[in-house]
Amino acid sequence: MSGELESLEQVLQGHIPGQEIKEVWRILYGKEPGILDLPDVAVNAASQGQFELKGFILEAATEQLRRPRIVRVGLIQNKIQTATTEPVVEQIYALHKRIATMVEAASTCGVNIVCFQEAWTMPFAFCTREKLPWTEFAESAENGITTKFCQELARKYNMVIISPILERDESHGDVLWNTAVVISNTGAVLGKSRKNHIPRIGDFNESSYYMEGNTGHKVFQTAFGKIAVNICYGRHHPLNWFMYSMNGAEIIFNPSATVGELSESLWPIEARNAAIANHCFTCAINRVGTEHFENEFTSGDGKKAHHDFGHFYGSSYVSAPDGSRTPGLSRVNDGLLVVELDLNLCRQTSDKWNFKMTGRYEMYAEELARVTKADFQPDIVRE
Numbered sequence: 001m002s003g004e005l006e007s008l009e010q011v012l013q014g015h016i017p018g019q020e021i022k023e024v025w026r027i028l029y030g031k032e033p034g035i036l037d038l039p040d041v042a043v044n045a046a047s048q049g050q051f052e053l054k055g056f057i058l059e060a061a062t063e064q065l066r067r068p069r070i071v072r073v074g075l076i077q078n079k080i081q082t083a084t085t086e087p088v089v090e091q092i093y094a095l096h097k098r099i100a101t102m103v104e105a106a107s108t109c110g111v112n113i114v115c116f117q118e119a120w121t122m123p124f125a126f127c128t129r130e131k132l133p134w135t136e137f138a139e140s141a142e143n144g145i146t147t148k149f150c151q152e153l154a155r156k157y158n159m160v161i162i163s164p165i166l167e168r169d170e171s172h173g174d175v176l177w178n179t180a181v182v183i184s185n186t187g188a189v190l191g192k193s194r195k196n197h198i199p200r201i202g203d204f205n206e207s208s209y210y211m212e213g214n215t216g217h218k219v220f221q222t223a224f225g226k227i228a229v230n231i232c233y234g235r236h237h238p239l240n241w242f243m244y245s246m247n248g249a250e251i252i253f254n255p256s257a258t259v260g261e262l263s264e265s266l267w268p269i270e271a272r273n274a275a276i277a278n279h280c281f282t283c284a285i286n287r288v289g290t291e292h293f294e295n296e297f298t299s300g301d302g303k304k305a306h307h308d309f310g311h312f313y314g315s316s317y318v319s320a321p322d323g324s325r326t327p328g329l330s331r332v333n334d335g336l337l338v339v340e341l342d343l344n345l346c347r348q349t350s351d352k353w354n355f356k357m358t359g360r361y362e363m364y365a366e367e368l369a370r371v372t373k374a375d376f377q378p379d380i381v382r383e
């Protein structure tokens with residue numbers, strides 16, 4: 001353990017008296033989620049495999065005309081499994097092995113859709129700005145070894161798998177993208193969704209490797225509901241969430257890689273706010289641990305050269321459209337968060353709060369069209 005806090009929730013629970021914690025929780029986290037009973041086989045697998053396992057239920061009201069639409073999602077956060085100096089293929093296979101164990105546990109918990117963290121097959125090496133060996137982690141979204149690995153898991157466990165990778169696009173001059181591959185529970189590649197917003201902040205030097213995505217705001221109709229993937233830095237862009245939602249997403253996954261010093265105070269707010277604003281579920285997943293790189297790099301901020309990005313704080317969680325949310329996974333350990341959702345809550349919340357009805361989209365469409373013109377002048381009234 002790194003001397004890092006285990007989790008915010010653990011600190012709250014450890015210090016707030018029993019009679020007050022429920023009220024504190026309600027104010028901070030909304031309606032309390034139910035606890036999902038998880039099978040012994042999964043609990044044992046987690047203890048043997050040394051990963052955290054938590055399960056919650058986010059319920060909806062009973063309706064007369066629609067049956068509940070129950071889906072179980074699995075969020076997986078993990079550390080890299082080997083030193084970043086090991087051969088590329090060994091690093092990839094070690095991660096495959098780790099994920100296979102965690103997905104098997106997810107299947108015993110009845111998970112229907114599982115999502116891994118951003119660029120899950122590699123260390124988050126974009127801080128280094130070095131090309132080799134990191135670009136060698138890139139794979140075809142359609143035929144790469146990781147997609148084949150996920151297809152086998154999807155078929156075996158009847159599970160939709162969201163696999164965010166560094167993509168090498170062999171059909172377009174071998175260029176790189178930051179891409180989530182969506183694999184159907186049948187094992188077919190349903191499609192891919194590329195990261196729309198690329199960070200230019202701190203050590204997040206991703207813009208040296210790939211460009212802003214060109215796949216728009218695709219929504220994937222799966223056997224378990226309509227899903228979309230908003231990759232990492234896209235969570236700071238409300239219009240990005242909005243467009244996935246306007247295309248019908250009921251669950252938006254946000255596979256991420258972000259560090260404490262930069263974003264931890266934003267983390268609990270952004271995906272949760274997106275669930276509220278868009279009447280949908282959001283699943284925020286962050287990698288965990290500190291990754292060491294052999295060569296020092298600088299951040300262009302006058303500070304000393306360093307060998308790591310800082311601490312990836314995990315804390316993966318799920319938010320519901322009514323603003324309630326689950327506690328997060330650990331800030332320091334690998335983990336699997338299993339959450340049972342009733343998708344009926346999306347429409348129920350929309351009918352209650354009416355954000356899509358009151359959103360005045362035509363007004364904003366006109367104003368945005370003007371803002372993006374070269375001759376735009378801000379509409380400021382002066383005396």
Ligand SMILES: NC(=O)NCCC(=O)O
Nearest residue numbers: 199204232233257258263
């Ligand atoms: N991976 C990534 O886009 N990180 C950027 C930092 C952040 O969005 O917190």
